[in-house]
Amino acid sequence: MHDSSALYALLGGTFDPIHFGHLKPAEALARHVGLRKVTLMPNNVPPHRQQPEASVSQRLAMIRLAIAQRPLFDIDERELRRDAPSYTIDTLRALRAERGLRQPLAFIIGQDSLLTLPSWHGGYRLLDYCHLLVCQRPGYNQQMKTSEDRQWLQQHQVTDYAQLHQKPAGCIYIARTPLIDISATEIRQRRHRGESCDDLLPAQVAAFMDREGLYRDLHGA
Numbered sequence: 001m002h003d004s005s006a007l008y009a010l011l012g013g014t015f016d017p018i019h020f021g022h023l024k025p026a027e028a029l030a031r032h033v034g035l036r037k038v039t040l041m042p043n044n045v046p047p048h049r050q051q052p053e054a055s056v057s058q059r060l061a062m063i064r065l066a067i068a069q070r071p072l073f074d075i076d077e078r079e080l081r082r083d084a085p086s087y088t089i090d091t092l093r094a095l096r097a098e099r100g101l102r103q104p105l106a107f108i109i110g111q112d113s114l115l116t117l118p119s120w121h122g123g124y125r126l127l128d129y130c131h132l133l134v135c136q137r138p139g140y141n142q143q144m145k146t147s148e149d150r151q152w153l154q155q156h157q158v159t160d161y162a163q164l165h166q167k168p169a170g171c172i173y174i175a176r177t178p179l180i181d182i183s184a185t186e187i188r189q190r191r192h193r194g195e196s197c198d199d200l201l202p203a204q205v206a207a208f209m210d211r212e213g214l215y216r217d218l219h220g221a
């Protein structure tokens, strides 16, 4: 049974592969805001990008290895079971139906995702279903593109994180998380060049990539 009063926080991603840029900001955010759990939610068909290079089972295995010693995290596999594009708003609607209208629900994103969010399926309506918890990401500390987007942000941004626990949805909280300059793209590119990326992700994940020969073929470079 879930606790319907605790803030439930999801971190969605392609995780091709999972890396410290996902884990460390989420850990800092959880400490700061008071999250008991962060649920990682890998997608199957990413809506706004190319298909991942690693298979569903490889991405899932890497997530499992990354969080084996990190009890803060668990996994929600629902998007992996859908063959259609993993629109976040559809997933949030399903979670709302399961958990009820009063459950505080949050979707964690990096600053890069905040900048593109108005073009996501459902756009601003995402906030009807969840809060947005935004982690800092180097290179993406820009203003939102249009004045409408900036107004939307201003209307919903809160600086007091207590509101995240009190309301079920509708707030945007930009947290002061550590700047971690890592991307999955960089990891894939380094591996395609035959370079090491041991400092960018957990050792167990690096060992798995080696065993599977992941991100070695040039076709995905």
Ligand SMILES: Nc1ncnc2c1ncn2[C@@H]1O[C@H](COP(=O)(O)OP(=O)(O)OP(=O)(O)O)[C@@H](O)[C@H]1O
Pocket (backbone or CB within 6 Å): 012, 013, 014, 015, 016, 020, 021, 022, 025, 108, 109, 110, 111, 112, 113, 135, 136, 137, 138, 180, 181, 182, 183, 184, 185, 186
């Ligand atoms: N270094 C980082 N700092 C903060 N947030 C991050 C970082 N890397 C990824 N995120 C956030 O994690 C979520 C999932 O990201 P994703 O799995 O696409 O990783 P990525 O490194 O951005 O991948 P890619 O390079 O393939 O686009 C997104 O909301 C993204 O903004």
Ligand SMILES: O=C(O)c1ccc[n+]([C@@H]2O[C@H](COP(=O)([O-])O)[C@@H](O)[C@H]2O)c1
Pocket (backbone or CB within 6 Å): 011, 012, 013, 014, 015, 041, 043, 046, 047, 048, 049, 086, 087, 088, 089, 113, 119, 120, 121, 122
């Ligand atoms: O719903 C959408 O239109 C949408 C568009 C882009 C990204 N998302 C979700 O945002 C999360 C981060 O996406 P990504 O591409 O950075 O891995 C992941 O859960 C995606 O499914 C969702």
